[in-house]
Amino acid sequence: MVTTVHLLLERHRLIRKLESIALLSHAEKQALLALPVTVEALDANTTIARDGQRSRTCCLILNGFACRFKSLSDGRRRIMSFHTPGDITDLQGLSLNVGDHSVGTLVPTTIGLIPHESLHELLQRYPSITAAFWRDTLIDGAIFRAWLVNIGRRTAQQRIAHLLCEMTMRCEAVGLSRDDGYRLPLGQSDIADALGLSPVQVNRVLYELEGCSLITSHDSSVAALDWEGLKRAGEFDPAYLHLSQEEAA
Amino acid sequence: MTVTLQSVAIDTDCPDEEGCLMFANERLVAALVRLSDHHGDKAGYWYLEHGFGRLGGPYHPVFLDLDAAQDWAVQRLVDVRRN
Numbered sequence A: 001m002v003t004t005v006h007l008l009l010e011r012h013r014l015i016r017k018l019e020s021i022a023l024l025s026h027a028e029k030q031a032l033l034a035l036p037v038t039v040e041a042l043d044a045n046t047t048i049a050r051d052g053q054r055s056r057t058c059c060l061i062l063n064g065f066a067c068r069f070k071s072l073s074d075g076r077r078r079i080m081s082f083h084t085p086g087d088i089t090d091l092q093g094l095s096l097n098v099g100d101h102s103v104g105t106l107v108p109t110t111i112g113l114i115p116h117e118s119l120h121e122l123l124q125r126y127p128s129i130t131a132a133f134w135r136d137t138l139i140d141g142a143i144f145r146a147w148l149v150n151i152g153r154r155t156a157q158q159r160i161a162h163l164l165c166e167m168t169m170r171c172e173a174v175g176l177s178r179d180d181g182y183r184l185p186l187g188q189s190d191i192a193d194a195l196g197l198s199p200v201q202v203n204r205v206l207y208e209l210e211g212c213s214l215i216t217s218h219d220s221s222v223a224a225l226d227w228e229g230l231k232r233a234g235e236f237d238p239a240y241l242h243l244s245q246e247e248a249a
Numbered sequence B: 001m002t003v004t005l006q007s008v009a010i011d012t013d014c015p016d017e018e019g020c021l022m023f024a025n026e027r028l029v030a031a032l033v034r035l036s037d038h039h040g041d042k043a044g045y046w047y048l049e050h051g052f053g054r055l056g057g058p059y060h061p062v063f064l065d066l067d068a069a070q071d072w073a074v075q076r077l078v079d080v081r082r083n
Helices: A002-019 A026-033 A116-125 A127-153 A156-173 A188-195 A199-211 A227-233 B037-042 B066-082
Strands: A038-042 A047-049 A057-063 A066-071 A077-083 A102-105 A109-115 A215-218 A221-224 B003-009 B018-024 B027-034 B046-051
Touching: A002 A026, A002 A057, A002 A127, A026 A116, A026 A127, A057 A116, A066 A188, A077 A127, A077 A188, A109 A116, A116 A127, A127 A156, A127 A188, A156 A188, A156 A199, A156 A221, A156 A227, A188 A199, A199 A215, A199 B037, B003 B066, B018 B066, B027 B066, B046 B066
Parallel strands: none
Antiparallel strands: A038 A109, A047 A102, A057 A109, A066 A077, A066 A102, A215 A221, B003 B018, B018 B027, B027 B046
16 A cells, blocks of 8 residues: 555656646546556666667656766766656657667666557647647757756856756756755766766865855765855756746646 | 976865876876865875876876876877877
8 A cells, every 4th residue: 555655656746747847637637647657666877778779668757866878988978867756758769769878777766667659649638748748858958958058168166056956946846855855866976977077076066065055965965055055156047947837838 | 208297286276286297208298186085085096187188188087196197198198109
């Protein structure tokens, strides 16, 4: 019984994620909750989908944290995005047959694999859900553009502050709040691989941000302490996250 | 190839400031910094703060000591000259 309740709560993160960017009717929410999902519990640093792989399912993050990445020829990892509970990491698989990047867990993560067939059927029956997923994909693009600017033109401190602000807001949008003690499960190597920095640079910046009381940082997690100060440090404007149902209407 | 090292203080805007400039044939090829205590198990290691020419780029390795840093640098510099 406890497991069932938890699963329902975790599936609700998908609803919360979509409702943070779109309006859903009761019937649409029920249809999403009724999707067939194969649940898998994965260890940290597990590859969910490999670059070049074909898949017949979409991966919903139920709890934990994941990333999309490419592996370079020398073995180094380049993280291209982070994913919170409620994110479907590979909606593009509904249209693009072959993956062009890998997806992996950062911490112990539970995923829900949803058959493409079931999603196609759902999207045909509910045009508003199609619109919500399309909007999610477009926002994905906006986030990539913001990352391009962040990595291409900001200092190490600004980059890290900006990333922490973005992930804090995205987590709060799905009910994972700093006020409830939630900490971003990002290690220094994860931040380094995402922002094109070395772990040494990341360590220095986190030390500096802690010294300014903008964040608290442990070995593998970070949390904002001074939210307004952190936003200023990262030149963060959340507009690109489009976290507004009103905007979607 | 003649490699020489010169101790120097480097302003990294953090406690890491013990530095070393590496020259190859009297040309500056790298600036390294010794990692201070706040780098945990990497404290005392030498970090490639900035490389020049063949040692430049996005890769910033960490070395156990300056001998290891020198070996790494020479290998990369010599390989270029062979090509």
